[in-house]
Amino acid sequence: MFSFGKKSVLILLILFILIASIGWAWKQRDSLPFITKPLQMVVTPFEYGASRIMNGVTTGIHIVDVSLKNRIEWEKLEKENAELKEKNVDYKELISENDRLRKLLDFKNSHHQFNLVAGSVISRDYGTWSNTLLIDRGSDDGIKKDLPVITPQGVVGFVSDVYPQSARVQLLLDPRTSIGAIVQRPESRVASVVRGNGNSPSEPQFVNIAKEADILEGDTLVTSGFGTIYPKGLYVGTIVSIHQNDNDFVKYAVIKPAVDFNRLEEVFVIVSFKETGSYDKPSVEPKLVPQTQRDKVEGIKGAAAL
Amino acid sequence: MRTIWWIITAFVVFILQSTIFPFLFNGITQPNLVLVFVILIALHLGSRPGIIAALVGGLSQDVLIGNFFGLHLLPYLIIVFICSSMGESFDRGQRILSLLVVLVGTELYLVLLCAVLWSSGQYVELTPYLVQYSVPLLIYHAICIWPVHRVVWHLRNEDTFSFEGYR
Numbered sequence: 309m310f311s312f313g314k315k316s317v318l319i320l321l322i323l324f325i326l327i328a329s330i331g332w333a334w335k336q337r338d339s340l341p342f343i344t345k346p347l348q349m350v351v352t353p354f355e356y357g358a359s360r361i362m363n364g365v366t367t368g369i370h371i372v373d374v375s376l377k378n379r380i381e382w383e384k385l386e387k388e389n390a391e392l393k394e395k396n397v398d399y400k401e402l403i404s405e406n407d408r409l410r411k412l413l414d415f416k417n418s419h420h421q422f423n424l425v426a427g428s429v430i431s432r433d434y435g436t437w438s439n440t441l442l443i444d445r446g447s448d449d450g451i452k453k454d455l456p457v458i459t460p461q462g463v464v465g466f467v468s469d470v471y472p473q474s475a476r477v478q479l480l481l482d483p484r485t486s487i488g489a490i491v492q493r494p495e496s497r498v499a500s501v502v503r504g505n506g507n508s509p510s511e512p513q514f515v516n517i518a519k520e521a522d523i524l525e526g527d528t529l530v531t532s533g534f535g536t537i538y539p540k541g542l543y544v545g546t547i548v549s550i551h552q553n554d555n556d557f558v559k560y561a562v563i564k565p566a567v568d569f570n571r572l573e574e575v576f577v578i579v580s581f582k583e584t585g586s587y588d589k590p591s592v593e594p595k596l597v598p599q600t601q602r603d604k605v606e607g608i609k610g611a612a613a614l
Numbered sequence: 615m616r617t618i619w620w621i622i623t624a625f626v627v628f629i630l631q632s633t634i635f636p637f638l639f640n641g642i643t644q645p646n647l648v649l650v651f652v653i654l655i656a657l658h659l660g661s662r663p664g665i666i667a668a669l670v671g672g673l674s675q676d677v678l679i680g681n682f683f684g685l686h687l688l689p690y691l692i693i694v695f696i697c698s699s700m701g702e703s704f705d706r707g708q709r710i711l712s713l714l715v716v717l718v719g720t721e722l723y724l725v726l727l728c729a730v731l732w733s734s735g736q737y738v739e740l741t742p743y744l745v746q747y748s749v750p751l752l753i754y755h756a757i758c759i760w761p762v763h764r765v766v767w768h769l770r771n772e773d774t775f776s777f778e779g780y781r
Contacts, residue, residue: 432636433680435644435747437731437738440681468681476681483736506731507742509642565657570641 394423408574415460416576422539424581425449428473429572437506439482440465446473452536462566463531463542464575465488470541477575478546480565483511488495488543489514490532496522499532502544502563510569514547514561523561539581616772623765624670627651632679637721643747645721645754647762648675652690653697653719653727654712661698668694684734689726693719713759720755724748 416424427443434440443450447470456475456479457464465485468478478485483506490499498521504512517523533540545563552559627647635644648671656664680686697715704711707742724747731738 415646431632431679433632434636434641435639435677435682435729436685437736437743437753438680438682442632478681483738506736506738508746535637 353467393596405459410574411460412574421582422576422578424576425451426574426576426580427451427475428574434481434509437483438483438511439469439479439504439569440573441477441479442474443477443577444474445577446471446475448472450579451475451577452579456542458542458569459575461571462545462565463538463566464569464572466537467577475577478505479569480512480567481569486555487530487538487544488534489529490529491523491547492525492528496524497526499524499534502529505562511562512545512565514563516558519552519559521559523550525561529563539578579581619769619772623769624653627671628674628678631675639697643754645758646751647722647769648686649674649690650716650721650758650762651754651766653693653716655769656694656697657701657704657712657715658721658766658770660701660763661694664698665691666696676680685727685730688730691728693723696722709760709763713756714762716755716759717752718749721748724751758761 364614365523403563408449412426416422416426427449430442431441431442445455446567451467451470453467453609455467455472457466463480465479466479467475469476480487480502481504481506485504487502488498489502490500498517500514500517502512502514514529515525523598525547528543531538531540531542531544543566545565547561548564548565635647636746638644652664652667652671655667658660668690670686672706673692675686676683697719700715704715721744726742728738728743
């Protein structure tokens with residue numbers, strides 16, 4: 309343990325006096341400027357430097373601290389953002405799917421004369437000459453060969469091959485496909501065949517039309533019901549241009565299909581239908597055709613017919 | 615173990631051709647990955663694997679993807695015959711030559727396709743048909759060739775059965 313001898317007491321006393329002197333000197337620093345000022349002048353740069361360094365260190369620590377916290381926060385936000393983006397994509401996909409399915413459902417509900425089976429497109433074949441797609445409904449779902457395939461927008465094609473779980477649909481765009489069609493305009497009612505165009509698949513043609521027949525650009529084509537596959541009144545497309553050679557006895561028209569085949573995801577197969585006449589027939593209103601347009605197509609004879 | 619790579623490759627190509635490409639492209643033209651594979655396999659690996667690729671790829675496209683039997687199979691077989699006979703004197707390290715062969719093969723394929731259609735009684739006009747399909751197909755195939763070339767090269771290095779003539 310400690311032993312307090314004379315020497316220790318003396319040291320303590322000296323320390324006490326020294327501390328007391330320094331304390332007194334500090335207290336009287338203004339009255340002893342010749343001591344404190346030079347000392348202050350000497351230490352100030354060091355204090356300043358040390359202070360700057362400490363400030364820097366503190367700032368650095370603060371920055372690192374904030375950065376780490378921000379980094380953690382950022383990673384968290386990034387994760388949340390990715391999740392939200394994913395949810396947003398899923399949400400949009402659901403909305404889109406919901407929209408499509410709602411249209412299909414509305415169509416199904418408004419066409420009671422059709423017994424419809426809905427199917428999703430699972431594979432497509434195009435880019436060569438043929439134009440077909442595969443749907444996820446087959447003979448197990450009551451699908452048979454030669455059944456018409458439609459969407460609420462119009463005719464898609466017909467079932468060309470049937471498998472237990474799937475079926476192949478030969479599209480309206482396929483050159484082997486022919487659909488009996490009729491011009492919807494009441495003054496016209498020209499009937500012929502819509503056929504796929506192998507040279508330009510996006511432009512099927514309304515072919516073998518008599519040279520004198522009354523067809524115009526913008527005319528709507530619907531199925532004629534003359535064949536064995538398609539019921540009457542399904543929207544096929546719109547005439548966009550009419551072509552005629554002077555030497556030919558017939559003319560043809562290029563049509564814009566009602567269905568957007570690039571965005572085909574769900575389709576209906578008409579398993580059976582009854583000709584009750586209860587379906588929503590298009591409202592027939594007299595369509596006034598400008599004289600000049602009719603003249604362009606039919607010449608003076610068409611004008612005289614008006 | 616080597617055969618499994620062939621099966622996996624065939625399966626991936628089939629899925630790409632039948633399901634993924636149709637949803638990615640414009641609905642009129644899409645790359646014919648099977649054709650690019652058939653040409654490069656015939657060119658780099660010889661007639662036997664080329665014929666197998668043409669049979670498997672052509673039948674798949676005609677029966678499983680499309681519904682016109684012979685539309686792809688016959689042109690593929692003819693192209694394989696030409697490419698494999700070329701391949702014996704072909705510098706297989708030259709990627710640019712592979713590219714040229716694939717592009718010429720694509721045009722030949724379109725012409726042969728028309729011939730098959732004509733012979734089956736289908737009406738098609740050669741010039742509009744080529745105009746419609748040539749340019750997009752050539753661009754698609756020029757892009758496809760690099761990854762396909764790598765895969766075929768990998769298969770060639772991996773494989774040990776049946777390609778005695780070219781190794």
